[in-house]
Amino acid sequence: MGIKALDYETLNENVKKVQYAVRGELYLRASELQKEGKKIIFTNVGNPHALGQKPLTFPRQVVALCQAPFLLDDPNVGLVFPADAIARAKHYLSMTSGGLGAYSDSRGLPGIRKEVAEFIERRDGYPSDPELIFLTDGASKGVMQILNCIIRGQGDGVLVPVPQYPLYSATISLYGGSLVPYYLEETANWGLDVNNLRESVAQARFNGITVRAMVIINPGNPTGQCLSEANLREILNFCYQENLVLLGDEVYQQNIYQDERPFISARKVLMDMGPPISKEVQLVSFHTVSKGYWGECGQRGGYFEMTNIPPRTVDEIYKIASISLSPNVPAQIFMGLMVNPLKPGDISYEQYVRESKGILESLRRRARIMTDGFNSCKNVVCNFTEGK
Numbered sequence: 149m150g151i152k153a154l155d156y157e158t159l160n161e162n163v164k165k166v167q168y169a170v171r172g173e174l175y176l177r178a179s180e181l182q183k184e185g186k187k188i189i190f191t192n193v194g195n196p197h198a199l200g201q202k203p204l205t206f207p208r209q210v211v212a213l214c215q216a217p218f219l220l221d222d223p224n225v226g227l228v229f230p231a232d233a234i235a236r237a238k239h240y241l242s243m244t245s246g247g248l249g250a251y252s253d254s255r256g257l258p259g260i261r262k263e264v265a266e267f268i269e270r271r272d273g274y275p276s277d278p279e280l281i282f283l284t285d286g287a288s289k290g291v292m293q294i295l296n297c298i299i300r301g302q303g304d305g306v307l308v309p310v311p312q313y314p315l316y317s318a319t320i321s322l323y324g325g326s327l328v329p330y331y332l333e334e335t336a337n338w339g340l341d342v343n344n345l346r347e348s349v350a351q352a353r354f355n356g357i358t359v360r361a362m363v364i365i366n367p368g369n370p371t372g373q374c375l376s377e378a379n380l381r382e383i384l385n386f387c388y389q390e391n392l393v394l395l396g397d398e399v400y401q402q403n404i405y406q407d408e409r410p411f412i413s414a415r416k417v418l419m420d421m422g423p424p425i426s427k428e429v430q431l432v433s434f435h436t437v438s439k440g441y442w443g444e445c446g447q448r449g450g451y452f453e454m455t456n457i458p459p460r461t462v463d464e465i466y467k468i469a470s471i472s473l474s475p476n477v478p479a480q481i482f483m484g485l486m487v488n489p490l491k492p493g494d495i496s497y498e499q500y501v502r503e504s505k506g507i508l509e510s511l512r513r514r515a516r517i518m519t520d521g522f523n524s525c526k527n528v529v530c531n532f533t534e535g536k
Contacts (some may be wrong), residue, residue: 151167151463162321162322162323162324166260166318166322167314167317167318167321168314168315168318172448172462175190177226179192191417192444194369194439195445196439196443196445196472197225197443197444197445197446198445201443201507202357202503202507203444204441204500204503204504205441205496205499205500205503206222206232206233206485206490206496206499206500207442207444207482207485207486207497209229209230209233210233210236210237210240210481210485211237211478211481211482211485212229213225213234213237214230214237214240214241214247214248214478214481215248215478216310217237217241217348218409220234220237220238225357227345230240230495230496231495232490232495232496233496234439238482238484240259240260240484243257243258243259243260244257246478248478249477250479251473251474251477252283252473252474252475252477252480253349253474254466254469254470254472254474255281255466255469256281256282256283256284256451256475256478256480256483257283257480257484258278259484260277260283260448260449260480260481260483260484261278261279261281261282261283262481262513263282263487263488264276264278264283264451264453264484264487264493265277265278265281266487266488267487267488268281268413268415268453270372271413271416271418272413272415273416273419273420274289274415274416274418274419276280276453280360280453280454280455280457281381281448281451281452281453281454282451282452282454282465282466282468282469282475283450283451283475283479283480284450284451284452284475285448285449285450285475285476286330286436286438286449286450286479287397287399287434287435287436287438287450287451287453287477288315288450289448289450289475290432290434290450290451291315291316291395291397291434291451291452292319293318293397293452293465293468293469294395294432294452294465295316295319295320295323295325295336295361296323296468297461297464297468298325298360298361298457299323299325299360301323301324301325302324302325302326303326303356303357303358304325304326304357304358305325305326305327305328305331305352305357305358305360305361306320306325306326306327306328306330306359306360306361306362306363307328307329307345307349307361307362307363307392308320308327308328308330308363309329309330309331309332309340309346309363309364309365309368309371310329310330310331310332311332311370311371311395311532312363312365312369313365313370314367316363326357326411326420327386328348328349328351328352328357328359329348330344330345330348331344332368332371332373332501334531337373337531337534338371338372338373338531339379340364340375340379340382340383342382342383342386345362345383345386346386347445349390350444357506359390359392360393361392361393361394361395362383362386362387362393362394362395363395363397364394364395364397364414365382365397365399366396366397366398366401366414367400367403367404367411367534367536368401368535368536369397369399369400369536370536371531371536372515372531372532372533372534372535372536373524373531373534373535374404374409374411374412374535375412376409376412377412377417377457380412380414380417381417381421383414384414384417384418384421384425387429388424388425388428388429393430393431393432394414394429394430394431394432395432395434396413396414396415396431396432396433396434397432398411398413398414398433398434399435399436399438399439399450400440400535401413401440401443401535401536402439402440402441402508403439403440403508403511403536404534404535405515405516405532405533405534405535406511406532406534406535408513409534411535413433414431414433414453415431415433415517416454418431418455427456428456429456430454430455430456430457431454431455431456432452432453432454432455432457433452433453433455434450434451434452435451435452436449436450436451437449437450437452437479437482437483437486438450439502439504440486441503441507441508442482442486442513443507444479444482447476447478447479447482447488448476448479448536449476449479449480449482449483449486450479450483451483462470515532515533515536516532518530518533519531519532520531
């Protein structure tokens with residue numbers, strides 16, 4: 149017998165080029181040690197519940213009722229679940245075509261996409277169109293969908309910050325594109341210098357690469373900085389001048405550990421800048437239920453919102469999403485609950501606030517402990533984690 153199609157030697161070369169340190173050699177060795185009976189604490193990836201963070205009660209109650217809707221018919225359901233959880237479960241079940249076991253639209257349930265749009269409008273002060281919001285299996289799947297549409301071959305480059313989260317380098321390799329690094333300045337609190345961006349683009353063009361997109365991670369991962377409004381304006385101006393689509397990875401926007409520099413979305417700054425930039429710069433923004441005080445990584449819920457993307461392109465992205473038929477429906481419910489949270493006066497509101505504040509305060513406290521610990525070491529300097 150000759151060499152077969154799935155022998156290593158004949159695999160797609162792009163697959164073999166992919167490197168993903170989050171699940172790389174250290175992780176594999178740790179998994180081996182775990183099988184040998186060693187106790188391993190995995191910190192290779194942001195996985196809050198695996199490290200002891202407790203899930204928020206209200207979202208789990210709602211999804212439990214959605215997963216087992218027969219409980220809603222039990223006359224004693226009100227003895228176990230609060231009335232607002234029961235009402236919210238009925239609200240979400242009414243959006244589905246047959247409960248959580250039925251496919252949704254490939255973009256996600258329309259009612260939840262509407263809730264996402266309302267969340268974005270409250271956050272940014274500008275209307276958002278649910279038709280330009282796609283729900284995804286975590287933000288990572290959304291990033292992969294968009295990069296797949298951008299990268300046409302090895303001659304196409306994507307600007308990615310260094311240090312970076314390896315999703316981007318791995319996905320760009322998988323799709324046969326070229327990563328164009330731009331370096332964050334540690335001495336400037338991991339800030340971004342636009343002159344550095346220009347040098348990266350010039351070098352890429354010298355090497356025959358067409359730079360088509362730029363990635364920002366805000367708050368930074370792994371660097372933990374929050375981009376200022378002035379920095380975001382510089383970035384958006386740069387994308388306008390260079391005709392780049394901006395990919396805004398904003399999955400840590402709830403995890404802010406200081407009051408001096410709050411999270412500001414790229415979309416808000418873009419809209420604030422007004423025409424022509426606000427009408428021209430193409431922007432795709434990503435969010436997830438995996439981070440923040442939710443930390444629901446295993447649920448795999450996310451979304452992306454498109455700004456200034458032509459309708460025919462949106463149709464093509466919809467077509468590609470349709471290949472997978474439907475994003476994870478239970479995760480869509482989690483997303484709805486995150487973007488449409490409990491309000492003052494709701495029965496479960498005080499418990500929800502107490503739990504979420506407790507988690508954020510704990511994260512903030514531990515961020516300070518880690519920074520102070522590193523800075524107490526000889527010849528080690530560590531910037532404070534503003535968010536992540």
